[in-house]
Amino acid sequence: MELRQLRYFVEVAEREHVSAAAEHLHIAQSAISRQIARLEEELGVMLFEKIGRNIQLTPIGRIFLIHSKTAIKAIEYAKYQIEEFLDPEHGMIKIGFPTSLSTYLLPTVISAFKDEQPNISFHLKQGSYSYLMEAVKNREIGLAFLGPIPTKDSDIESHILFTENVSALLPISHPLAERKTLRLSDLRNDPFVLFPKGYVLNTIAIEACKQAGFTPNIASEGEDMDSIKGLVSAGIGVSLLPDSTFYEFVPRMTVKIPIETPSVKRTVGIISPKNKELAPSEKVFYEFVKRFFSRLERYQ
Incomplete structure (x- = not known):
């Protein structure tokens, strides 16, 4: 499981549309789809289900979204603390x-x-x-x-x-x-x-x-x-x-x-x-x- 996979997952989950997430992240739609597929394969569950032209989270996907946001926030704070430790005056x-x-x-x-x-x-x-x-x-x-x-x-x-x-x-x-x-x-x-x-x-x-x-x-x-x-x-x-x-x-x-x-x-x-x-x-x-x-x- 990679940090970028979590970021892609959160972006798609909040927009409920892969192409909209891809446009916001400035990456190819196929790249997002591929990483989310790998994430679902690793977890052994479906995180999204298709509804018309859009997608929405499955029940287990909603649970995973909560923990993904927490994980991303923790990693970002850890990076921030390291930067602060290396140069506290800036x-x-x-x-x-x-x-x-x-x-x-x-x-x-x-x-x-x-x-x-x-x-x-x-x-x-x-x-x-x-x-x-x-x-x-x-x-x-x-x-x-x-x-x-x-x-x-x-x-x-x-x-x-x-x-x-x-x-x-x-x-x-x-x-x-x-x-x-x-x-x-x-x-x-x-x-x-x-x-x-x-x-x-x-x-x-x-x-x-x-x-x-x-x-x-x-x-x-x-x-x-x-x-x-x-x-x-x-x-x-x-x-x-x-x-x-x-x-x-x-x-x-x-x-x-x-x-x-x-x-x-x-x-x-x-x-x-x-x-x-x-x-x-x-x-x-x-x-x-x-x-x-x-x-x-x-x-x-």
Whole structure:
């Protein structure tokens, strides 16, 4: 069994058409057919069955597809680790991040790291909280910034970089816009603008409101930080957002007001797979991030 046979098999399985797979791989259709036939002969099973002009996986073919993808991913990661070991200062780091950390934290950290390690490159992947957790576990990415940091996942190694407050964002025309601080219960009758259900910032906001004695009336939802802030600017409602999302500026036509009670906070940090060793360049970046925020904390 050869690696190219697995690659050909996966390509055909996902496209359900040999000629389409051949075109994508820039090889002859006969070459793919020949290699898949050899693979089926070695395994002693039929992986595909013909349906009209197309083909589809047999039941055993679907099982083999799962394991083939895992095998290819493991081999690619092994090659990546060898390349990293041979030349760690010219490696490539795959990092995930959520939208709430994309404006200030991510560019600040990477810019500072590039000053020290200009030859290490990055592949950045934005995603939801749950996606980033799974991507780290599956080695799709090596590291991910998250907020809040998971504390009870046995497959994740977590390191808290800092803890921040969550503040209220109000339209500038709001009756409470002149307040220096406010109780979250003061907003019980207001429409809220939040991330959709399933987003961790949605969970944080709803749990905070329940702690304050009410369930928020969600008038609108946005899937990114700019949308949330824009809707508040337009007077659609109020929102609860982490302070790090306001480092550069508070959006026009809005005011940010600290919440006096209850205390609403989130941890922010970096996660890695617990039982898998990081590549050399990933280790360099991981240790740099911890030092970077440790220095920031001392000076604050």
